[in-house]
Amino acid sequence: MADLVSHPDEVKVVSRRFGLGAANLDRYLELDGYKAVQKALAMQSADIIEEVKKSNLRGRGGAGFPTGLKWSFVPKESAKPKYVLCNGDESEPGTCKDRLIFEHDPHAVIEGAVIAGLAVGARKAYIYVRGEYRYLSLIMQKAIADAYGRGFLGKNIFGSGIDFDVFWHGGAGAYEVGEESALMESLEGKRGIPRIRPPFPAVVGLWGGPTVINNVETLASVPHIMLGGGEWFANLGTPRNGGTRLFCLSGHMNRCGVYELPLGYNLKKMIYEVGGGITGGRSLKAVVPGGSSTPLFRADEIDVAMDFDSVAKAGSMLGSGGVTAIDDQTCMVKFALRIIKFYQHESCGWCIPCREGTDWIKKSLTRFHAGGGLRKDIDDVKYLAQNMLGRTFCPLGDAAAMPIISIVDKFRDEFEAHLEGRPCPHAKEGDAANALLPMLAH
Amino acid sequence: MRFSDAFEARFTEMLTHYPTKRSVLVPTLLFAQDEVGYVSEDVIAELATRLELTTLDVRNVMSYYSMLVTKPRGKYNVQVCTNIACTLKGGDELLSHCAKRLGIGHKGTTADGQFSLEEVECIGACSWAPAIQVNYDFHENLDVPKMDAVLDGYAKK
Numbered sequence: 001m002a003d004l005v006s007h008p009d010e011v012k013v014v015s016r017r018f019g020l021g022a023a024n025l026d027r028y029l030e031l032d033g034y035k036a037v038q039k040a041l042a043m044q045s046a047d048i049i050e051e052v053k054k055s056n057l058r059g060r061g062g063a064g065f066p067t068g069l070k071w072s073f074v075p076k077e078s079a080k081p082k083y084v085l086c087n088g089d090e091s092e093p094g095t096c097k098d099r100l101i102f103e104h105d106p107h108a109v110i111e112g113a114v115i116a117g118l119a120v121g122a123r124k125a126y127i128y129v130r131g132e133y134r135y136l137s138l139i140m141q142k143a144i145a146d147a148y149g150r151g152f153l154g155k156n157i158f159g160s161g162i163d164f165d166v167f168w169h170g171g172a173g174a175y176e177v178g179e180e181s182a183l184m185e186s187l188e189g190k191r192g193i194p195r196i197r198p199p200f201p202a203v204v205g206l207w208g209g210p211t212v213i214n215n216v217e218t219l220a221s222v223p224h225i226m227l228g229g230g231e232w233f234a235n236l237g238t239p240r241n242g243g244t245r246l247f248c249l250s251g252h253m254n255r256c257g258v259y260e261l262p263l264g265y266n267l268k269k270m271i272y273e274v275g276g277g278i279t280g281g282r283s284l285k286a287v288v289p290g291g292s293s294t295p296l297f298r299a300d301e302i303d304v305a306m307d308f309d310s311v312a313k314a315g316s317m318l319g320s321g322g323v324t325a326i327d328d329q330t331c332m333v334k335f336a337l338r339i340i341k342f343y344q345h346e347s348c349g350w351c352i353p354c355r356e357g358t359d360w361i362k363k364s365l366t367r368f369h370a371g372g373g374l375r376k377d378i379d380d381v382k383y384l385a386q387n388m389l390g391r392t393f394c395p396l397g398d399a400a401a402m403p404i405i406s407i408v409d410k411f412r413d414e415f416e417a418h419l420e421g422r423p424c425p426h427a428k429e430g431d432a433a434n435a436l437l438p439m440l441a442h
Numbered sequence: 443m444r445f446s447d448a449f450e451a452r453f454t455e456m457l458t459h460y461p462t463k464r465s466v467l468v469p470t471l472l473f474a475q476d477e478v479g480y481v482s483e484d485v486i487a488e489l490a491t492r493l494e495l496t497t498l499d500v501r502n503v504m505s506y507y508s509m510l511v512t513k514p515r516g517k518y519n520v521q522v523c524t525n526i527a528c529t530l531k532g533g534d535e536l537l538s539h540c541a542k543r544l545g546i547g548h549k550g551t552t553a554d555g556q557f558s559l560e561e562v563e564c565i566g567a568c569s570w571a572p573a574i575q576v577n578y579d580f581h582e583n584l585d586v587p588k589m590d591a592v593l594d595g596y597a598k599k
Contacts, residue, residue: 091566132509132565
């Protein structure tokens with residue numbers, strides 16, 4: 001479905017089977033499939049965790065938590081069954097990488113989930129696919145059924161004496177379910193309301209049992225680590241940031257697409273060389289470096305190595321790998337409004353700062369962009385956002401606040417240009433932006 | 443209430459995947475909606491009985507998920523994404539074009555019951571923006587002429 005792209009700077013690890021028909025089990029086996037899980041079956045669980053720790057693999061869902069460390073938090077002995085939960089509820093705006101993994105390499109996700117289970121002592125894994133991804137859910141279901149058919153899953157896998165089950169699960173439309181505790185609630189057949197932590201899922205997760213929750217790309221990296229070795233994987237990236245990652249280039253770039261680049265790849269180079277620069281010969285205004293929840297960079301701030309630590313040092317987050325370029329013709333007030341409209345829609349309403357904050361900011365920015373803004377609104381919007389930070393059960397409140405604060409701070413002049421009833425400087429004739437004022441009457 | 447054989451087979455199998463019955467609820471609601479067209483009162487009552495839940499409990503869960511609807515909609519639900527990557531590439535223009543062509547607004551349905559329109563949040567097609575989904579099918583890298591071609595295709599079906 002989605003087109004594949006390539007660039008000479010790519011280092012293909014997770015994407016090495018893309019376009020090669022690896023959703024077919026026989027083809028997957030030709031391409032070194034299910035070798036990693038057999039290697040893991042011959043290892044002690046502590047050694048699997050040690051190898052993943054050595055790889056410096058960090059969570060690809062957004063938080064960037066070290067995967068090996070996360071696995072080591074699962075208690076060895078547990079009265080309740082342990083589980084592995086693969087988070088395929090990909091919904092962070094700007095992110096479209098897990099889709100390609102599900103489509104082109106579904107068995108790698110299964111293999112990664114089984115290895116994670118062997119590492120922590122779980123014997124069941126669930127692969128949660130967002131509801132909108134129906135065709136991918138079908139691909140995943142077929143892959144699981146094929147693996148059962150060959151005895152790679154089920155009783156006595158690969159003659160090891162170990163039973164291991166992998167099941168698929170489906171969502172029905174909810175961004176927040178991508179948050180780990182809401183994901184578990186959803187899988188248990190409930191509203192995706194986040195749980196308070198501690199206890200963390202590694203100790204008390206699905207149905208009260210210890211649960212490891214990893215992103216699709218994280219789990220798909222694991223078989224490659226088992227085969228290539230932790231040290232090899234670590235050396236692909238930068239210190240403490242092992243491996244490569246799928247960067248989803250979107251927005252005003254000439255060659256948008258999903259590219260696998262080593263961690264630490266320069267953002268400026270990513271936009272101008274890999275992405276082919278800005279469309280229509282226009283210039284760059286801003287970049288969303290890691291999905292819509294991450295603070296934006298101005299065009300003069302993008303000489304940054306794209307790994308978790310360097311991006312954090314530069315004041316943003318590597319996030320989920322969604323890199324969105326914004327050109328100089330874009331109104332940043334309107335862009336902020338679009339971001340907050342999304343988070344307001346997705347807020348579950350459980351925590352008041354998030355429920356009220358997103359709604360209030362949306363209303364303020366709607367009025368502001370329509371020409372009804374006051375100077376004090378600029379600081380009020382930032383103040384509201386700051387008061388959401390760290391005050392909610394799940395990170396959705398932070399996710400909404402962070403980009404808004406950065407846009408107010410970095411593009412204050414654009415807010416000021418809208419004051420005193422002036423029309424949006426970037427509005428075109430017949431633009432929906434001009435029709436906003438009458439909307440306020442409702 | 444009768445569902446298709448495929449539905450029943452999947453339902454029976456899925457129940458064996460989890461330690462609790464209600465775990466099948468969210469995906470099952472969506473599969474039921476696919477067959478009935480929406481989550482009807484009958485569907486709610488049926489699933490509540492099967493999963494030993496109250497109808498209130500089922501409604502409570504259902505109302506959380508944006509893909510589940512309680513009223514019938516068009517045969518083809520045109521879902522236009524206007525989130526960040528799509529809005530930068532003309533998603534809003536696609537949405538207003540669809541609204542004009544179909545003569546309906548957000549969550550509206552045409553009089554002949556063929557099309558519904560919905561402005562949706564990110565569908566995971568950011569690198570191929572602007573993108574839409576018609577029911578479960580993705581259409582990507584669109585512009586207004588391509589959008590027309592997509593709609594023409596469904597209108598002929």
